[in-house]
Amino acid sequence: MSRTRRDINDLYRAVWRWHFYAGLIAIPFLILLAVTGALYLFKDEVEHWWYADTLRVEAQSAQPISAQAQLDAALATQPGEAFRYVTPAAPDLAAEVDIRTAGGEKRAVYVDPYSGEVTGILPYRGSVMWTIRHLHSLNYFGTTASLLIEIVAGWTILLVLTGLYLWWPRGQRGGVVTVRSRPSKRLFWRDLHAVLGVFVGGFILFLAVTGMPWSTVWGSKVNELANGNNFGYPDGVRVNVPMSDARLAERELTPWSLEQARLPASTASDIPPIGLDGAVARFDALGLAPGYAVSLPGGASDVYTGSIYPDDLSQQRVVHLDQYTGDTLLDMRYADYGPLGQTLEWGVNVHLGQEFGIANQIVLAAACAGIVLLCVASGVMWWMRRPAGRLGVPPAPHDPRKLRGVLALLAIGGVIFPLVGASMIAMALVDAGIRRWSARPTTQAAS
Incomplete structure (x- = not known):
């Protein structure tokens, strides 16, 4: 065999070996992510069917009762402290009042906006699709487990x-x-x-990269950097108003670009607060899309926050109102985000199957099915290839320098994603141990 041919074979072996290691780490999680992700693409459709008796109401020509009356009806059924009110997104949908009970539990109470009748009570963010979402991110198993998603995303790339x-x-x-x-x-x-990998590989890369903004370490650090000095608001919308130390993400599910956003503060006044009805009237006048959520003030300096993150990115909006005067303290739209924020938000929206409607959902669902079949094919292929009773790690190259070359390329990704880099160092040490252990019988025989 010529030296050139041996070099090519050695490089192929080095790449194959690390492809195998990446598969060992990523494939079990890829199956979980593909299945849960495919289900979550159809979040609204599933929940409106699963909880039809709770979420759906009969649309009427009459005007709905006031938001405060809806909130009062919810509290009459489920005593506690209301912290959030969600307007109906369509005439045939219930309003949502989120309540913290005396025991500290959170409940989502659904109210017919026309009659004030409570249609049902669910755990706050504890519906079947929220459970799927928590499984998808591994948040269901705690913060430590969610770190694995960042590592898996890097190994998937x-x-x-x-x-x-x-x-x-x-x-x-x-x-x-x-x-x-x-x-x-x-x-x-x-x-x-191989063929499936070519057809779905681009989707896998896209989903892995667009999922990174949610990651615990890399995503949070890049978020702070992108928002500048941990301030959080998109450039150009900062205004000279009193600011609190509270963050928007502490009271509402936010887009990536606003996770670090600090909340403005209401100026204490002798005049009475505008109340929920006044806040809703103000948000309606400002043109927030139907289905927006209103985070209620919990203290004297808190604000009313209206937020909406619909499928149409151009209608994303967060508005803060002074709870006494009703003045707009801050009004943020998708157009106000910087280039990085807009790009990442667009990627996240496509990742969630929202940007291009039903076509977005179908294409990504098909890609998820392809990912599962790809993983199954790799498992069957490995099982049929592996020696009996052994793991079947692909052979190491004859020239160890080829492995070093592959590791040098991997180090570039490790610098960009430090948590992934640390896991690659650990895997390199394991691989060195495997190669030494595999070489022992040969050495003993030669002696």
Whole structure:
């Protein structure tokens, strides 16, 4: 074998070996993320069907009763302290009043806006689709578990890039865009894995990259950097008003660009507060899209916050009102975000299946199905290839420097994503141990 040919084979082995490691780490999570992500794409459709008796009401031509009357009806059924009111997004949907009970639990109470009748009570953000969302992000298992998502996203990017190198045609005619053989043969599963990887690899990369803003370490640090000095508001909308130390994310689910946003403060006054009805009237006059949420003031210096994050990014909006005068203290729209914020918000919106309507949902759902089949094909292929009783790690290159070269390229990604880099260092140490252990019998035999 020529030296050039051996170098090529060694590089292929090095890439294959790390592709295998990336698969071991990422594939179990990819299946979970693909299944839960595909389900969450249809969040509204599923919840409006699952909780139809609670969320849906009969649309009427009569005017709804006041927001305060709806809130009072909710409190009469579920005593506690109301902290959020959500206007109906459509004439046939109930309003939502979120209440903190005396025991500290949070409940979402749904009210018919025409009659004031309570249609149902659910745990606050505890519906079936919120559970799916928590599973998708691993928040269901605590903060430590959610760190794994960031690590998995980095290894997934590595998995796709190394897979593309392994797929790249090197004179072969089959297994590039067509599948050969039969399901009983390993060649069938190898080709299926390779072809599927090419078709869904771009989707995997997109979903991994657009999911990074939610990550615990990298996402939060980039968020602080993007917002400048941890201030949080998009450039150009800062105004000279008193500010509190509270953050918008502490009272409402926010877009990525506003997670660090500080809340303005109401100026204490002798005049009475405008109340929920006054705040709703003001938000309606300002043109917030139907379905906006109103975070209620909990103290003398708090504000009324109206927020809406609909499928149409151009209608994203957050407005803060002085609770006494009703003056607009801050009014933020998608157009006010900087270029980085707009790009990331667009990516997140597509990631959630919202930007392009039902087509967005169908295409991503098909991609998720392809990801699951891709993972299954890799598992079957590995099972049919591995030696009995062994893990079946691909062979190491004859020249260890080829592994060092691959590791040097991986280090670039490790610098961008430090948590991923730390996991790669740990994997490199494990790989060094595996290679030493595998070489021991050969050394002993030679001696």
